[in-house]
Amino acid sequence: MLETSGRLLKLLSLLQAHRDWSGAELAERLGVSRRTLRRDVERLRALGYPVNATQGTAGYRLGAGATLPPLLLDDDEAVAVVVGLRTAAGGSVAGIEGSSLRALTKLEQMLPPRLRYRVNTLHTATVRAGAAPAPQVRADTLMAIAEACRRRERLRFDYAGPRRSRGRSTRSVEPHSLVSFDRHWYLVAWDTDRADWRTFRVDRLTPRTPTGPRFTPRELPDTDVATYLAHRLSSRTWPFQATITLHEPAAAVTDRVWPGMGVIEPVDDDTCLLHLGADTPRDLAWMITSVDADFTLTHAPPELADALRAHAARCLNAVRSA
Numbered sequence: 001m002l003e004t005s006g007r008l009l010k011l012l013s014l015l016q017a018h019r020d021w022s023g024a025e026l027a028e029r030l031g032v033s034r035r036t037l038r039r040d041v042e043r044l045r046a047l048g049y050p051v052n053a054t055q056g057t058a059g060y061r062l063g064a065g066a067t068l069p070p071l072l073l074d075d076d077e078a079v080a081v082v083v084g085l086r087t088a089a090g091g092s093v094a095g096i097e098g099s100s101l102r103a104l105t106k107l108e109q110m111l112p113p114r115l116r117y118r119v120n121t122l123h124t125a126t127v128r129a130g131a132a133p134a135p136q137v138r139a140d141t142l143m144a145i146a147e148a149c150r151r152r153e154r155l156r157f158d159y160a161g162p163r164r165s166r167g168r169s170t171r172s173v174e175p176h177s178l179v180s181f182d183r184h185w186y187l188v189a190w191d192t193d194r195a196d197w198r199t200f201r202v203d204r205l206t207p208r209t210p211t212g213p214r215f216t217p218r219e220l221p222d223t224d225v226a227t228y229l230a231h232r233l234s235s236r237t238w239p240f241q242a243t244i245t246l247h248e249p250a251a252a253v254t255d256r257v258w259p260g261m262g263v264i265e266p267v268d269d270d271t272c273l274l275h276l277g278a279d280t281p282r283d284l285a286w287m288i289t290s291v292d293a294d295f296t297l298t299h300a301p302p303e304l305a306d307a308l309r310a311h312a313a314r315c316l317n318a319v320r321s322a
Contacts, residue, residue, distance in 0.1 A: 007032070011040050015051065015062040022059040075115055082107055082119045096139050135203035137185050142178065144207040145187055149175045154192070154212030157205040170208075173198070174215045177225045181233070188225050190218050197221055199232050231263040231275065238277025242284055242300040246272050246293045256291045273298065281307035 007030055014021060014029055027037045041051050041060060050063035073081065085104040088096060108116065148155040155175045160168050173189035180186075185202035197220070222228035246253055250264050250272035257264055262276030274291065278284045281303035288295060289311065297304065 008040055008043060011037075012044060012049065012062075015044075015049075015060065020054055020059055020061050024058075026060065075118075078107070078111060078115055079118055079122075082111070083122065086123065093137060093139050093142065135184065135201075137202045141202060141205070141207060142185065144209075145175060145178055145202065148207075148211050149177060151211070152214050152217060154215060155189070156208040156212060157200075158208065159200060159206075160204045171200070171205075172212065173200075174218065176217070176220065178202070179225060179229050181226070181229055186229055188220075188229055197228070199229055227263065239279060240281055240284055240301055240303070241275075241277040242288075242304055243273055243275050243298045244288055244300065245296040245298050246274055246291065247295065248272070248293045253291055253293055256293075261287055282310075285311045 011026065011030060014026060023034055023037060027034050030037065030040075032040070044051050052061045052063045053059070054061050082104065085100045085107070088100040108119070111119065145155065147153075152174075154172060156170065156172050158168060159171050172192045173187075174192065175187060175189045177188050178185060179188060187200045187202055187205070189198060189200065190196075191198040220228055222231060245267070246264075247270065249269055250266040253272065253274075254264055257274065262274050265273040265275065267273060274288070274295075276284065276287060278287060281301065284300075284304050285307040288308075
């Protein structure tokens with residue numbers, strides 16, 4: 001009986017780890033005959049696990065049932081889930097902290113001592129540092145937007161602009177994608193009133209129900225939604241914007257440009273363009289020089305040249321004093 005129970009657990013683990021298995025593969029993994037495998041599959045079905053037979057391959061697949069079956073996790077998977085739950089409990093999505101903590105408590109109670117030691121060691125040795133906590137968004141808001149994206153239905157919402165503008169408006173959009181970027185959630189969508197693509201901070205919007213009519217998806221103005229959002233955040237939304245030519249190939253400098261700082265645009269084998277923006281010309285100057293590459297100002301405000309001169313003079317004075 002113990003051997004049979006252990007084999008059933010191993011069979012269930014294999015079915016959870018892989019989408020489709022042929023009968024021959026499963027029988028070989030378990031070291032049993034095809035007849036014994038069929039009996040084990042029937043035992044799992046009797047226990048309520050929806051093991052479906054796949055057509056054409058004489059194989060098996062674990063389907064979705066009415067209830068969530070127990071998950072069998074190996075050591076690394078269990079540690080990864082615990083770390084993910086702890087991160088979610090203090091993350092940027094409001095409303096899931098309680099669920100994350102309950103799931104975390106259940107899982108930690110089941111961990112064997114060796115894994116509990118690994119998890120606690122990682123937890124006690126880790127310090128979360130950085131900027132202020134990210135603005136939280138409601139889980140139901142994310143789900144409402146995600147459903148509108150999936151169904152391709154127009155979305156109406158109340159939107160609060162930046163604090164300095166204190167403006168609030170009602171927007172109607174064709175939602176494209178949700179993007180988690182630099183501690184914030186963004187919605188990328190086609191604004192039907194402005195007839196243009198726009199990005200919206202999800203923590204500033206409140207969806208209205210019901211959703212609107214269905215729409216035909218439009219082609220993004222960039223290669224992908226992440227690149228488009230990075231371009232918007234690093235250039236078009238800042239009061240001071242610049243485009244500079246870097247005298248190095250794009251592949252050589254990409255790692256020196258952090259997310260949200262700017263967007264690299266390849267030109268040829270020797271040069272590329274960097275589009276970026278900032279609150280002040282001085283910020284632009286140190287961002288450009290931090291890339292550590294020879295550059296030429298292509299399109300830039302006049303104040304940037306003054307900021308670069310001041311930056312250069314400061315560096316020269318430091319060298320002379322040394």
